[in-house]
Amino acid sequence: MIPVRRRGLLGGGLAVAGLLPLSRFARAQEDQVNIYNWDTYIGSDTLAEFTDATGISVRYDLYASSDELFGKLREGNPGYDVIFPSNNYVERMVAGDMLMPLDHALVPNLKNIAPAFANPSYDPGLKYGAPYTYSLLVIGYRRSAVAEPPTSWAAVFGPDAPVGRVSLPNETDLVRVALKSLGKSLNTEDPADLKAAEELLLEVKRRGVVKMFAPDTGQDLLLSGEVDIAVDWMGDLRQVMAEDDDLNFVVPSEGTVLGIDCMCIPKGAPHPAAAHAFIDFVLRPEVHAAIAEEIQYAIPNQPAVELLPAETRDDPQVYPPADVLAKSEVPAYRGEAAEKLFEDVLTRVLAA
Amino acid sequence: MRNPIGPLEFTRRGWVRLWLLAVFVFLYAPIVILIAFSFNQSRRNIVWTGFTTDWYGRALNNASLIEAFTNSIMIALISTVLSVILGGLLALGLYRFRFPGKPVLDGVAALPIVIPEICLGVALLVFYARVGWPVGLPWPLNLSQVIIGHVVFSFPFVAVVVRARMEGFDRSLEEASKDLGASEWQTFWNVTLPYMKTGLIAGALLAMTLSLDDFVITFFTSGPETITFPVKIYSMVRQSVTPEVNAASTILILFTVLLTVIALKFQKPSEGVG
Amino acid sequence: MENWRRQPWVFATFIGPGTLWLLLFFLLPLGWIWLFAVGEREGPVDIVVTWTLENYREALQPVYLQLFLKTFLIALVSTAICLVVAFPVALAICFAPERYKNVLLLLVILPFWTNMLIRTYAMIAMLRQNGFVNDGIGLLWTGLKYLLTPIGMDGLMGERFAPLPLLYNNTAVVLGIVYVYLPFMVLPLYANLEKLDRSLIEASLDLGASQVRTFFEIIVRLARPGIVSGIILVFIPALGTFLISDLLGGPDSQLIGNVVERQFRAANNLPLGAALSFLLLYLTFLALALRAWFAARAEKADA
Numbered sequence: 018m019i020p021v022r023r024r025g026l027l028g029g030g031l032a033v034a035g036l037l038p039l040s041r042f043a044r045a046q047e048d049q050v051n052i053y054n055w056d057t058y059i060g061s062d063t064l065a066e067f068t069d070a071t072g073i074s075v076r077y078d079l080y081a082s083s084d085e086l087f088g089k090l091r092e093g094n095p096g097y098d099v100i101f102p103s104n105n106y107v108e109r110m111v112a113g114d115m116l117m118p119l120d121h122a123l124v125p126n127l128k129n130i131a132p133a134f135a136n137p138s139y140d141p142g143l144k145y146g147a148p149y150t151y152s153l154l155v156i157g158y159r160r161s162a163v164a165e166p167p168t169s170w171a172a173v174f175g176p177d178a179p180v181g182r183v184s185l186p187n188e189t190d191l192v193r194v195a196l197k198s199l200g201k202s203l204n205t206e207d208p209a210d211l212k213a214a215e216e217l218l219l220e221v222k223r224r225g226v227v228k229m230f231a232p233d234t235g236q237d238l239l240l241s242g243e244v245d246i247a248v249d250w251m252g253d254l255r256q257v258m259a260e261d262d263d264l265n266f267v268v269p270s271e272g273t274v275l276g277i278d279c280m281c282i283p284k285g286a287p288h289p290a291a292a293h294a295f296i297d298f299v300l301r302p303e304v305h306a307a308i309a310e311e312i313q314y315a316i317p318n319q320p321a322v323e324l325l326p327a328e329t330r331d332d333p334q335v336y337p338p339a340d341v342l343a344k345s346e347v348p349a350y351r352g353e354a355a356e357k358l359f360e361d362v363l364t365r366v367l368a369a
Numbered sequence: 370m371r372n373p374i375g376p377l378e379f380t381r382r383g384w385v386r387l388w389l390l391a392v393f394v395f396l397y398a399p400i401v402i403l404i405a406f407s408f409n410q411s412r413r414n415i416v417w418t419g420f421t422t423d424w425y426g427r428a429l430n431n432a433s434l435i436e437a438f439t440n441s442i443m444i445a446l447i448s449t450v451l452s453v454i455l456g457g458l459l460a461l462g463l464y465r466f467r468f469p470g471k472p473v474l475d476g477v478a479a480l481p482i483v484i485p486e487i488c489l490g491v492a493l494l495v496f497y498a499r500v501g502w503p504v505g506l507p508w509p510l511n512l513s514q515v516i517i518g519h520v521v522f523s524f525p526f527v528a529v530v531v532r533a534r535m536e537g538f539d540r541s542l543e544e545a546s547k548d549l550g551a552s553e554w555q556t557f558w559n560v561t562l563p564y565m566k567t568g569l570i571a572g573a574l575l576a577m578t579l580s581l582d583d584f585v586i587t588f589f590t591s592g593p594e595t596i597t598f599p600v601k602i603y604s605m606v607r608q609s610v611t612p613e614v615n616a617a618s619t620i621l622i623l624f625t626v627l628l629t630v631i632a633l634k635f636q637k638p639s640e641g642v643g
Numbered sequence: 644m645e646n647w648r649r650q651p652w653v654f655a656t657f658i659g660p661g662t663l664w665l666l667l668f669f670l671l672p673l674g675w676i677w678l679f680a681v682g683e684r685e686g687p688v689d690i691v692v693t694w695t696l697e698n699y700r701e702a703l704q705p706v707y708l709q710l711f712l713k714t715f716l717i718a719l720v721s722t723a724i725c726l727v728v729a730f731p732v733a734l735a736i737c738f739a740p741e742r743y744k745n746v747l748l749l750l751v752i753l754p755f756w757t758n759m760l761i762r763t764y765a766m767i768a769m770l771r772q773n774g775f776v777n778d779g780i781g782l783l784w785t786g787l788k789y790l791l792t793p794i795g796m797d798g799l800m801g802e803r804f805a806p807l808p809l810l811y812n813n814t815a816v817v818l819g820i821v822y823v824y825l826p827f828m829v830l831p832l833y834a835n836l837e838k839l840d841r842s843l844i845e846a847s848l849d850l851g852a853s854q855v856r857t858f859f860e861i862i863v864r865l866a867r868p869g870i871v872s873g874i875i876l877v878f879i880p881a882l883g884t885f886l887i888s889d890l891l892g893g894p895d896s897q898l899i900g901n902v903v904e905r906q907f908r909a910a911n912n913l914p915l916g917a918a919l920s921f922l923l924l925y926l927t928f929l930a931l932a933l934r935a936w937f938a939a940r941a942e943k944a945d946a
Contacts, residue, residue: 057605077433079601079604085908089494091494097593228811232889241772360905388732389731396825397754398769399766399769400757403762455664459660465657466644472932475935476931479928480924481665481669489672491676491907528661533831533835534834536835537865567833571833572834575876582756584760599760621756621757629753
């Protein structure tokens with residue numbers, strides 16, 4: 018066996034030989050923080066306010082999906098201080114020894130995190146990440162195009178689903194919601210359950226229900242009238258609902274996927290102190306509330322939520338009631354072999 | 370009276386003109402729509418809600434967008450020049466010489482075209498990380514990782530085009546030049562190069578296009594300080610295509626058209642391509 | 644063609660830089676991926692080389708082979724359409740008056756200096772059910788129906804206009820590939836046709852051959868190297884397409900590029916992704932090396 022080490026043969030040879038300066042290490046003063054986030058995922062004034070409050074300047078870069086983030090960091094951190102991975106990637110990155118534990122003493126505002134999110138299964142005790150937003154994978158629909166508003170996954174997977182008018186996600190979450198619709202846990206590893214989910218999806222596809230397996234564009238398909246039902250994230254659907262009154266969504270009665278995006282510090286971050294300061298700043302109630310107002314995502318920050326206008330705070334389509342949340346599950350990461358079971362089902366469904 | 374259409378004046382034949390028109394409509398219709406939507410009030414490029422020029426202000430004030438844009442142009446220029454030199458030389462060598470292992474080199478030189486971009490992207494990511502490629506150099510040296518990647522997948526395209534061009538070359542011209550006392554270099558400069566020119570220009574256009582448009586390989590080879598336009602656009606677009614992106618693209622289109630017009634003005638009509 | 648020994652230094656100048664670049668920045672990085680293909684994952688990041696053939700075995704499963712075949716067919720059709728569309732364009736540019744040549748050439752390439760993703764989104768806006776193309780056809784339909792009503796023939800046209808499904812199917816994927824790769828066909832054809840000896844065409848026409856016959860027997864034959872390189876530059880990259888099928892394709896438009904992409908990213912299964920990539924690589928390498936070998940043999944026979 019030849020182990021392929023992460024730093025191989027020439028391991029930093031050029032740098033060690035002093036041929037070329039390695040300013041990643043030279044630039045140690047913490048007057049800067051490099052943030053790597055999704056697009057449209059922060060308040061337009063947040064960064065400027067942070068610089069005003071702390072004197073730390075911000076470099077802000079964008080990625081489009083958690084797997085891009087992971088791919089970019091897998092061979093080592095190219096210089097980022099704060100990243101925003103989803104819960105399953107937090108677990109994956111912890112397993113891959115890619116995250117730095119948070120120093121809770123430097124993030125006193127972690128106390129603001131609501132109890133329901135303060136000790137999550139993917140990151141017990143919030144050791145590695147501060148929860149930033151959460152969202153549910155729900156059923157969006159066009160009111161005028163459906164006979165009656167959907168209430169459960171039957172609207173998508175049942176016999177009455179409209180032919181050629183549905184868009185589904187092209188990720189393993191598709192397999193998870195299929196499991197949910199069958200009344201199973203979405204974290205099952207039972208081959209029989211996965212087989213049943215696969216058959217359900219293949220059958221739905223055979224009937225011609227699916228217009229498209231969309232790469233995170235379900236909300237656009239719904240808005241443009243290309244489909245009448247789209248399975249997508251709550252926050253995305255709320256953005257298009259603001260443009261078209263005829264659109265709505267429902268949290269399926271069987272429950273669904275709960276996704277939590279977190280603020281984490283990758284190992285090798287050049288400015289860890291500034292990174293902690295940034296995370297603590299975002300968790301300030303007034304800052305987190307302002308972000309939530311702008312990006313329209315639900316936040317797990319108790320005092321911040323209380324600062325929100327009552328119509329937002331009490332809107333079940335922004336802050337789902339506790340009983341609805343309780344039926345939903347956070348996908349767990351149980352190693353690559355378990356992930357592969359889901360991937361294989363997805364491959365067979367998409368390729369069929 | 371108009372002259373009758375000569376046998377080789379294809380551009381004056383009705384069906385050729387119609388064909389050209391159809392192809393240009395096909396090529397430009399999406400561009401026209403893209404420009405139109407840059408004036409749309411809605412955040413999404415789906416429903417027309419009203420006219421505005423706000424997105425242009427936002428795009429021009431977006432410092433990181435401008436930075437990405439500058440990086441892209443710089444990378445495209447350098448990688449095009451390198452690709453043309455490397456591709457042109459390789460094509461000439463393959464055309465001119467017989468040597469052991471030639472079919473292998475022929476095949477290997479075409480591999481960057483066939484390899485899935487993501488595979489090359491990850492390969493370069495792994496490569497740079499494991500040889501300890503220096504990061505954080507001053508601009509534009511910090512673009513080296515991206516430029517090297519772009520040259521790897523661009524220069525085989527140049528080589529293929531130039532090689533095809535050379536197939537019809539009459540080697541006796543070179544012999545004649547040398548018989549008349551010209552050196553190897555003089556022969557290359559005065560005989561071979563002028564013949565290659567069209568192939569080199571076509572190859573350069575392809576290399577430029579590849580570099581300006583590449584997302585996957587750039588994504589895996591760029592760091593926090595070396596974002597390019599496509600990488601920026603890609604991250605902005607996957608969430609929702611805002612008209613800001615359209616506005617930025619429109620500015621880019623105007624910029625290239627302007628450069629092109631200036632370049633054409635400075636070129637004497639007799640010096641056509643080729 | 645001359646033997647390299649006659650002028651080793653000239654030979655080295657020509658072949659050296661490109662070969663070195665390929666070795667250092669292509670084959671060496673690819674070496675790691677090649678090792679991944681015979682490795683196993685140990686945790687989410689580390690890959691241990693165990694010389695297993697399991698990944699190749701998995702990559703040869705029917706589900707992937709079927710995708711290889713579908714990808715091959717789609718790439719083939721797209722390349723053929725590209726060739727048919729591009730040839731008259733390249734020809735027209737070559738025979739255009741000198742002052743228009745550059746302008747036409749730039750007009751062809753200009754759209755491609757706009758980001759491909761944005762162009763594809765604009766194409767979606769154009770082709771979707773309530774897009775401009777369907778709206779246009781719908782308008783024509785309504786007008787025609789209005790005209791036909793007085794003569795009682797409106798029944799021919801059905802009750803109401805049903806938008807054409809122009810997106811989210813394999814046709815849309817082919818259209819998208821043709822759009823993206825068109826300049827990769829036009830430019831090599833142009834570079835090759837441009838040096839065409841016009842006296843040959845004139846001679847053919849003078850000797851009484853028809854335009855059509857001249858086209859196929861003189862122009863196409865002389866342009867063969869250009870056609871071959873155009874096909875290589877369109878067909879081969881089209882095999883790896885994933886973005887176009889992702890955005891324009893329907894539920895059955897998965898291509899091998901999509902699977903490779905997912906293995907490298909969301910699935911985090913680099914060994915399988917590597918094995919699939921290398922299968923694609925081996926096949927192409929074989930085809931190209933065979934072509935070169937045949938060419939070399941033909942040359943030897945000529946000499």
